[in-house]
Amino acid sequence: MPKKIDAILTQYGRKQDELIPVLQGVQKEYGYISPDSVSMISRYLRISENQIFGVSSFYAQFRFTEPGRHSIKVCLGTACHVQGGATLLDMLERGLAVECGETTPDKRFDLERVACLGCCALSPVVQMDQDIYSRMTVNKLTELLKIYE
Numbered sequence: 337m338p339k340k341i342d343a344i345l346t347q348y349g350r351k352q353d354e355l356i357p358v359l360q361g362v363q364k365e366y367g368y369i370s371p372d373s374v375s376m377i378s379r380y381l382r383i384s385e386n387q388i389f390g391v392s393s394f395y396a397q398f399r400f401t402e403p404g405r406h407s408i409k410v411c412l413g414t415a416c417h418v419q420g421g422a423t424l425l426d427m428l429e430r431g432l433a434v435e436c437g438e439t440t441p442d443k444r445f446d447l448e449r450v451a452c453l454g455c456c457a458l459s460p461v462v463q464m465d466q467d468i469y470s471r472m473t474v475n476k477l478t479e480l481l482k483i484y485e
């Protein structure tokens with residue numbers, strides 16, 4: 337990994353105002369920014385790791401933990417909430433033993449809640465990776481999880 341990080345870093349100047357583009361570049365390559373990456377970015381830009389975490393905390397886009405193999409997004413927009421989206425989310429949190437925003441210990445799933453997936457007429461809606469599943473129920477969701485290894 338270090339050689340690849342080096343290749344990414346050398347695309348940017350060694351100035352502190354390059355921090356956000358550097359973080360974006362690393363995350364694009366790896367899906368997250370590992371502790372080793374933070375350390376290398378810190379040395380390259382000559383800023384402390386605390387400064388990196390401080391600045392990046394203003395941006396929801398940055399992720400510092402390894403993502404799961406699959407992403408689950410449960411819609412809790414108004415239409416989906418009315419149709420039982422919260423029940424689906426609760427079932428996932430209990431069944432996978434994670435809270436929203438966390439990754440399962442086996443790195444199989446990331447679990448998130450979203451405000452609207454843009455297909456309210458199909459509520460309640462769950463997105464698994466890039467696929468949208470409509471009119472979800474607890475039973476359908478239980479079966480669906482078995483497909484995603």
Ligand code: FES
Nearest residue numbers: 411413416453456
């Ligand atoms: S509220 Fe869920 S898709 Fe719009």
